[in-house]
Amino acid sequence: MLAIGAVASVVGVAIALSIDWFPTRAAAKVNEIDTLYRVLLSVSVPIFVLVMTVAIYSVVKFRARPGDMSDGAPIHGSTRLEVIWVTIPFLLVTGLAIYGWVVLNDVEAKQQGETVVKVRGQQFTWHFQYPGPNGKTVDSDVLYLARDQPYKFEITTSDVIHSFWVPEFRLKQDAVPGQTTHVRITPDRVGTYAVVCAELCGLGHATMRNTVRVVEPNQFKAWLEQQARGAAATAGGGAAPGGGAAAGKQVFTSNGCGACHTLADAGTSGTTGPKLDDIAAAAAKFGKQRGLTAAKYVKQSIEDPTAFVVPGYPPVMPSFKGRVQGAELDALVEYLLSVSGGKGGSG
Amino acid sequence: MTVAARLRAPGWYRAMLSVPLGIGFAFALVVPLRALSHYKPVVDGDAITTVALISTPLAFLIGIGCFDYWFRWASGAPTVPEDHSGHGARSWRDYFRVNTDHKVIGIQYIVTTFVFFIAGGIMAMLMRAELAAPGEQFVDSNTFNGLFSVHASLMIFLFIIPVFAGIANYVLPLMIGAPDMAFPRLNALSFWMLPMAGILMLASFFAPGGAFNTGWTSYAPLSVDMPLGQTFFNVAVQFAGASSVATALNFLVTIVTMRAPGMTFWRMPLLVWANFTTSLLVVIATPFIAGSQFMVLLDRALHTDFFNAANGGDVIMYQHVFWFYSHPAVYIMMLPGFGIISEVISTNARKPIFGYRMMAFSLMAIVILGFTVWAHHMFVSGMFPWLRVPMMITTMLIAVPTGIKIFSWLATLWRGVIHLRTPMLFALGFITMFTLGGISGVMLAVIPVDIHVSDTYFVVAHIHYVLFGGSVFTIFAGIYHWFPKMTGRMYDETLGKVHFWLSFVFFNLTFGPMHLVGIDGMPRRVADYAQHFAFWNAFISVSSFFFGMSLLVFLYNIVTSWRHGPKAVANPWRAHTLEWQVSSPPPIFNFDEVPTVVGGPYEYGVPGAVHGVFKEKPAVKEPAVAAD
Numbered sequence A: 001m002l003a004i005g006a007v008a009s010v011v012g013v014a015i016a017l018s019i020d021w022f023p024t025r026a027a028a029k030v031n032e033i034d035t036l037y038r039v040l041l042s043v044s045v046p047i048f049v050l051v052m053t054v055a056i057y058s059v060v061k062f063r064a065r066p067g068d069m070s071d072g073a074p075i076h077g078s079t080r081l082e083v084i085w086v087t088i089p090f091l092l093v094t095g096l097a098i099y100g101w102v103v104l105n106d107v108e109a110k111q112q113g114e115t116v117v118k119v120r121g122q123q124f125t126w127h128f129q130y131p132g133p134n135g136k137t138v139d140s141d142v143l144y145l146a147r148d149q150p151y152k153f154e155i156t157t158s159d160v161i162h163s164f165w166v167p168e169f170r171l172k173q174d175a176v177p178g179q180t181t182h183v184r185i186t187p188d189r190v191g192t193y194a195v196v197c198a199e200l201c202g203l204g205h206a207t208m209r210n211t212v213r214v215v216e217p218n219q220f221k222a223w224l225e226q227q228a229r230g231a232a233a234t235a236g237g238g239a240a241p242g243g244g245a246a247a248g249k250q251v252f253t254s255n256g257c258g259a260c261h262t263l264a265d266a267g268t269s270g271t272t273g274p275k276l277d278d279i280a281a282a283a284a285k286f287g288k289q290r291g292l293t294a295a296k297y298v299k300q301s302i303e304d305p306t307a308f309v310v311p312g313y314p315p316v317m318p319s320f321k322g323r324v325q326g327a328e329l330d331a332l333v334e335y336l337l338s339v340s341g342g343k344g345g346s347g
Numbered sequence B: 001m002t003v004a005a006r007l008r009a010p011g012w013y014r015a016m017l018s019v020p021l022g023i024g025f026a027f028a029l030v031v032p033l034r035a036l037s038h039y040k041p042v043v044d045g046d047a048i049t050t051v052a053l054i055s056t057p058l059a060f061l062i063g064i065g066c067f068d069y070w071f072r073w074a075s076g077a078p079t080v081p082e083d084h085s086g087h088g089a090r091s092w093r094d095y096f097r098v099n100t101d102h103k104v105i106g107i108q109y110i111v112t113t114f115v116f117f118i119a120g121g122i123m124a125m126l127m128r129a130e131l132a133a134p135g136e137q138f139v140d141s142n143t144f145n146g147l148f149s150v151h152a153s154l155m156i157f158l159f160i161i162p163v164f165a166g167i168a169n170y171v172l173p174l175m176i177g178a179p180d181m182a183f184p185r186l187n188a189l190s191f192w193m194l195p196m197a198g199i200l201m202l203a204s205f206f207a208p209g210g211a212f213n214t215g216w217t218s219y220a221p222l223s224v225d226m227p228l229g230q231t232f233f234n235v236a237v238q239f240a241g242a243s244s245v246a247t248a249l250n251f252l253v254t255i256v257t258m259r260a261p262g263m264t265f266w267r268m269p270l271l272v273w274a275n276f277t278t279s280l281l282v283v284i285a286t287p288f289i290a291g292s293q294f295m296v297l298l299d300r301a302l303h304t305d306f307f308n309a310a311n312g313g314d315v316i317m318y319q320h321v322f323w324f325y326s327h328p329a330v331y332i333m334m335l336p337g338f339g340i341i342s343e344v345i346s347t348n349a350r351k352p353i354f355g356y357r358m359m360a361f362s363l364m365a366i367v368i369l370g371f372t373v374w375a376h377h378m379f380v381s382g383m384f385p386w387l388r389v390p391m392m393i394t395t396m397l398i399a400v401p402t403g404i405k406i407f408s409w410l411a412t413l414w415r416g417v418i419h420l421r422t423p424m425l426f427a428l429g430f431i432t433m434f435t436l437g438g439i440s441g442v443m444l445a446v447i448p449v450d451i452h453v454s455d456t457y458f459v460v461a462h463i464h465y466v467l468f469g470g471s472v473f474t475i476f477a478g479i480y481h482w483f484p485k486m487t488g489r490m491y492d493e494t495l496g497k498v499h500f501w502l503s504f505v506f507f508n509l510t511f512g513p514m515h516l517v518g519i520d521g522m523p524r525r526v527a528d529y530a531q532h533f534a535f536w537n538a539f540i541s542v543s544s545f546f547f548g549m550s551l552l553v554f555l556y557n558i559v560t561s562w563r564h565g566p567k568a569v570a571n572p573w574r575a576h577t578l579e580w581q582v583s584s585p586p587p588i589f590n591f592d593e594v595p596t597v598v599g600g601p602y603e604y605g606v607p608g609a610v611h612g613v614f615k616e617k618p619a620v621k622e623p624a625v626a627a628d
């Protein structure tokens, strides 16, 4: 039995280690976590095999013959065995806990020359803010990162709990109302990944994804400067040129409205809430019933969504009051009415 | 009986009258209060429903007769003398009224919880149908979130926790030689609170905005913001929790005060030890989840700010309080199963339990350690970071007492005479699947690994290995093992084995691959997922449909055997514990003669050893007829 067990353990460990368990490795120290997992596997598989071997062997060897009414051997215990199976697991888990602790300290250690990136979760999207050239800040909804640059992400949320997670970086941290949490990552592989929200945050949770681009440091610098210039242009001129509609589209995408609403112009296909492709007509109709203009109706739907819920839909949209306001809100309303009105009018 | 007499006597007629009164009470309380406070609108659906969710179930319980005796006693009115009409069951109708016989209550519990098990299982099938391919097929994300929330809540609060209470209700008094539980009327009330909780959870699907959809964990502040369905959860948990606490108190008092002469603590069967320790957990931990849900309810209904960070509320505190119950709850869902497995293995291997005292001590160790590990669910939550390492160490240490149990069961098999009946197959299946669940649990305790896999399908795989491969397999083992005792009939052994092998194979095909997709980066609680998880998800969904079918074999076996199975003798398994020394099913007050316990419960193979005797005569001896 010992021999069978030993062979099975070796085979089991070999199979377990040959499986490619993890996503791509794209940050420093990811290896340490993956190795820790593989060590845990290599310890666990023999334990599992041991249990299986004893169980199967006993069933085969000690199975009752038909009609056998006898009893087994009256063994009540063995202090020696009991001491062994208390001590060995105790030592094993203590060793593994210490190993885990060491890895934890290392992956969370402060790095030289960290750049701080502010991350803000919001139902159902992420926002990122970088320190830009000459003391300005740069906002983005795509997480651009320079390869081999250590980052400290400072994470907040504007509503409920979210969780910031890039599987390729392995680390995860909740965004908690009323608190700033942080996580340290040094990306080391150029590529495109996704920020995945890992904590249930409402109806759009499954679609709360933003793109991560890890690029070469010089590309990153160029991108940052270009963003800083673009931001200056819009900041100076108020709403974007060409009327509110272009800015409105930006507001629509960056607030994650598409997680729940279909809008062809913005390329979104959510189905939790009503389709917005013909919101102009609907707003005119529902607005009239309630004595509101179409624009007022749309505005109310954004700021106080439960005041009137379109029949057939659940009253679950979060209020965006205070999150989308002023010129942004006007631009958003204009945008929605213009992209849907155009279609409604000509068709 | 006249109509008026019917309406006054406890029962369904009075309950049908009291339910509208419960709803009326909610109107009568809310509408004037809102009018006085100048709240608009005066008739507010949400507010009335919130009160009605509490008052209507209470009104039903009063109507059906759970409180009659106490009300009379408290008000000084003459109590109705106990004529034993509330005891025992003569027809199926007796299962539908307030009955104080622990055997009737046990069956009421088991059947009711299996109804909720089936409801939760159907929801799982709907989820797997949606998840069979990426994108949206059958249900929208609101419905999906409602499905996994209600699925998990039913499985935990309305199936696993209470079905163990049901099995123990039937078996435990018999095992310790008692005529009933210590508080039979409290026992009846505990049972009747359960359907209240389950119906509230199911009814939430009809609330405007759909069922509660923040998971069974219902983290604040999301659960504070969500539509009315969430309130159904907050209130349902109170009824389920009150039911658990009352039953646990009942078990504790019964075990401490009602053991047969000679049954010292070290002569108690391990199932009794298991329920003793579980009851300690329930009594200490359950008030915490009640508190957490009351705080959410107050935030929702009265706009308190417990979890409003902008006004000094603390959302992490919710998680601490919640997990201070919900981690011990995983042992509430596991320890009674450990007890069942000990009974089944020693009986079917015909050997004493190896290291009986260590088995009892390890249960106690799990109870104590179980209260020191709650924050291992919060490694990425943003709580104070220093707490993580101590919690990792205590969590991993629980592997030691758990290991003791696994190794002791294996050693019990060694040199036994093993009868592979259906309960034994489920026990063996349990040992292997639970070992896997325990191993993934230790991995989850190691913080750097957990940071990656927390909130992924790896966790979904883990919970199902411990809860399905673990708890539910022990439940099946227990149901088959005591089926002859409870119904007086034998189940069909062939169908039982088919049920086991189908479950065992498709369980692994369903939940095994979830480890892979989880580590590879698929988050849990999503209706949609990235394209590269498509293959395994389709595979999992197909396996899960076969897995679901395996339950039909079980149900068919149970229903047909209950009605037409061959009559069972008193002791078909030739077991030593007391419940097998009386007829199947047992007499109305369990023991026509009080037994005296003279030895340990598992003295198989010891020449001449007996556990209990009646009037100094060894208990019934009769030829066994059961097949293997």
Ligand code: HEM
Pocket: B121, B124, B125, B127, B128, B148, B151, B152, B155, B156, B160, B215, B216, B217, B460, B463, B464, B467, B468, B471, B472, B510, B524, B525, B526, B544, B547, B548
């Ligand atoms: C055929 C059987 C079952 C299937 C196919 C199944 C499937 C699922 C699925 C798809 C989820 C949702 C995963 C997610 O997105 O987070 C889930 C969650 C869950 N299930 Fe099951 N389940 C089954 C039986 C059970 C049983 C018997 C129990 C309890 C004893 C159980 C307890 C849970 C729990 C606790 C969760 C976690 C819910 C959460 O994320 O909060 N399941 N199950």
Ligand SMILES: [Cu+2]
Pocket: A162, A163, A197, A198, A199, A200, A201, A202, A204, A205, A206, A208
């Ligand atoms: Cu989310």
Ligand SMILES: [Cu+2]
Pocket: B326, B327, B330, B373, B374, B376, B377
């Ligand atoms: Cu836990």
